[in-house]
Amino acid sequence: MRSQSRRKMRTLAAVTAAGALLAACAGAGGSGSSEGGGINVLMVNNPQMTQLQELTEEHFTKETGIDVHFTVLPENEVRDKISQDFANQSGQYDVATISNYETPIYSANGWLHPLDDYLASDADYDVDDILEPIQQSLTGEDGHVYAQPFYGESSFLMYRKDVFADLGLDMPDHPTWHQVADLAAQVDEAEPDMSGICLRGLPGWGEMIAPLTTVVNTFGGTWFDADWQARLTDPEFEEATRFYVDLVREHGEAGAAQAGYAECLNNMVQGNTAMWYDATAGAGSLEAADSPVRGQIGYVPAPVEQTESSGWLYTWAWGVQRASDHADDAWEFISWASSSAYEELVGETLGWENVPAGKRASTYENPAYQQAAASFYAVTRDAISQADPVSPGVQERPAPGVQFVGIPEFADLGTRVSQELSGAIAGQQSVEEALEHAQDMAEEVGEVHRNP
Numbered sequence: 105m106r107s108q109s110r111r112k113m114r115t116l117a118a119v120t121a122a123g124a125l126l127a128a129c130a131g132a133g134g135s136g137s138s139e140g141g142g143i144n145v146l147m148v149n150n151p152q153m154t155q156l157q158e159l160t161e162e163h164f165t166k167e168t169g170i171d172v173h174f175t176v177l178p179e180n181e182v183r184d185k186i187s188q189d190f191a192n193q194s195g196q197y198d199v200a201t202i203s204n205y206e207t208p209i210y211s212a213n214g215w216l217h218p219l220d221d222y223l224a225s226d227a228d229y230d231v232d233d234i235l236e237p238i239q240q241s242l243t244g245e246d247g248h249v250y251a252q253p254f255y256g257e258s259s260f261l262m263y264r265k266d267v268f269a270d271l272g273l274d275m276p277d278h279p280t281w282h283q284v285a286d287l288a289a290q291v292d293e294a295e296p297d298m299s300g301i302c303l304r305g306l307p308g309w310g311e312m313i314a315p316l317t318t319v320v321n322t323f324g325g326t327w328f329d330a331d332w333q334a335r336l337t338d339p340e341f342e343e344a345t346r347f348y349v350d351l352v353r354e355h356g357e358a359g360a361a362q363a364g365y366a367e368c369l370n371n372m373v374q375g376n377t378a379m380w381y382d383a384t385a386g387a388g389s390l391e392a393a394d395s396p397v398r399g400q401i402g403y404v405p406a407p408v409e410q411t412e413s414s415g416w417l418y419t420w421a422w423g424v425q426r427a428s429d430h431a432d433d434a435w436e437f438i439s440w441a442s443s444s445a446y447e448e449l450v451g452e453t454l455g456w457e458n459v460p461a462g463k464r465a466s467t468y469e470n471p472a473y474q475q476a477a478a479s480f481y482a483v484t485r486d487a488i489s490q491a492d493p494v495s496p497g498v499q500e501r502p503a504p505g506v507q508f509v510g511i512p513e514f515a516d517l518g519t520r521v522s523q524e525l526s527g528a529i530a531g532q533q534s535v536e537e538a539l540e541h542a543q544d545m546a547e548e549v550g551e552v553h554r555n556p
Contacts, residue, residue: 142171143430143437146186147201148420149176150365151389152255152460155450156441163449164440170433179365180308183515190215195427198434202423203310204241205505207251209512210423211244217424218248222435229439233464237488238419251421252442256462257385258406258415258487259318259507260480263287264378265402267294281319281347281407284379288355291378300355302377303348305529306364309518312526314416314507315381318406320344321497322414327509327546330500332553334546336521336539346535349528361530373397381407383418384462384487387480391457403480405487410498416507417491419463451476462488502553513549520545 142165147153153176160172175197177185186200190210202210210216223231231239235256242251261284263275273290276283288300304312320326323344326335335341352360357371369386371377373395380386390401406415422438424431440446444466447459456476461467461484468474468485477484496506503510508518524538 142173143198143428143433144173144175144196145199145437146175146177146182146189146197148179148182150179150385150420152385152458153201153420155454155458156254156446156460159449159453164437168436168440170436172437179310180519183310187515190423190425193425193427195425195429197425198428198430199422199424199437201254201420202251203421204238204417204419205310205508205510205514207242207421207423208244208510211246211248211250215426216244216250217426217428217431217434218244218250219252219424219435219438220248222439223249223252226435226439229443230466233444233466235463235465235488237417237491238463241417241419241493242421251423252438253419253421253463254442255385255460256417256419256488257383258417258462258484258491259315259382260384260406260415260483260487261404262372262380262382262386262390263402263404264291264375264397264400266400267291267298267378268402270294275402275404278405279407281322281409284381284407285347285351285355288351288379292355294378295375297376299357299371299377301351301379301381302357302363302368302371303352303360303381304364304368305352305356305360305526306362306367307519307522307526308364309508309515309522311364312522313518314418316345316348316522316525317507318414318416318496319348321506322407322409322411323347324410324498326497326499326501328502328550328553330502332502332550334543334550336543336546342535342539345525345539349525349535352529353531361526372401384415384480384484385460387477387484388458388461391477391479393455393457399479401479403483405483411496413487413490413492414496415487415491417488417493418507447473511549511553513552517545517549 157174165171189196238253238256244250268275292300304315306312320341323340325338325341325344329335357363357377368380368382369389372380391398408414424434428434444464450459451472456473459473468481474481491506493504493506508514521542524541527533528535528538
């Protein structure tokens with residue numbers, strides 16, 4: 105057990121700053137720092153989160169008396185801040201948005217407060233309503249639950265039905281990536297300043313690498329084989345990456361090397377792209393009452409090549425820092441923010457298309473949600489249920505994950521590789537050169553796991 109612990113702490117160097125690691129190794133406990141009472145919440149700046157921030161004071165704090173102090177940051181920044189604060193166990197933040205990537209890693213290192221007792225005693229929360237793939241992804245190796253989902257998602261292809269109709273084009277019910285590339289060429293510049301497709305090119309393991317890895321999977325590639333040999337220069341990985349880079353360079357958005365989820369969402373909402381492959385969570389914003397493209401978007405499953413499906417599995421969830429002195433208040437907030445009652449609140453005040461869905465079975469059985477999300481709810485539900493984190497490709501994997509490799513080093517590895525590939529999108533180097541550099545990085549990680 106001691107050697108395993110040492111190995112885990114060594115791998116954290118890829119996730120956190122050296123100072124944070126020293127504090128974690130020293131067992132720094134700290135105390136909750138919600139000065140003046142309440143809890144501190146650190147979260148990503150996605151639309152569903154900012155809506156939650158707007159609703160909290162009136163609908164949670166007034167009811168419970170618990171003040172919630174939010175810190176809201178872009179995805180790459182919030183990941184860094186969370187990993188440092190939770191590794192330190194300083195207790196500066198009581199609650200943070202973490203994903204099904206971080207949850208098993210953080211729980212294995214003792215950074216998260218287990219939630220089993222709260223789940224067992226809070227009948228109103230209805231934990232059995234949480235979708236099984238989502239709940240399982242937030243369970244640690246020890247069988248304890250360490251986070252609860254705010255929303256769940258997979259990935260799918262979104263496209264402008266009206267533009268396709270004007271051009272006499274049909275979107276297949278289950279498109280392949282090569283069909284998508286052909287369609288992108290035909291719809292490119294169908295309207296002024298409209299690109300054929302928007303794909304993430306912004307560096308970051310949770311930005312560009314997420315959709316790219318699903319393309320790699322379905323093209324037959326993998327980051328590592330079952331023996332932890334790095335495979336980034338294999339023909340399948342290279343073909344998938346070149347396909348992705350060429351597609352976004354030839355028919356993608358302007359400034360693609362700096363475009364992530366938020367930028368592609370904005371492009372789709374503003375009518376600047378005809379297609380977008382990304383998270384199913386984006387549909388709510390596209391179908392919002394004030395969206396210029398509401399009712400004009402079609403939704404189909406993630407494109408494939410060699411696999412039957414290729415959508416990812418992801419959840420932004422709430423984790424409680426183990427060092428927090430406000431765990432009970434933190435659970436009060438989490439159980440409200442992840443409840444069906446909160447979904448009702450959003451549906452009634454902001455519109456049912458804005459509900460943070462993808463986590464509860466009851467959401468997909470709700471007639472009000474079905475009506476508001478008629479164009480995308482079934483595709484989303486099926487994508488989540490069909491996602492396979494254990495076998496997302498055509499070969500055996502050494503670690504789970506669809507759009508990531510479920511190891512601590514991947515946050516650093518994926519980000520560094522994405523920087524190389526973003527350079528290829530920007531025309532600064534070839535895909536082959538980028539992957540040669542990336543292979544060297546991946547081989548170092550593979551060596552760690554082959555020889556612990």
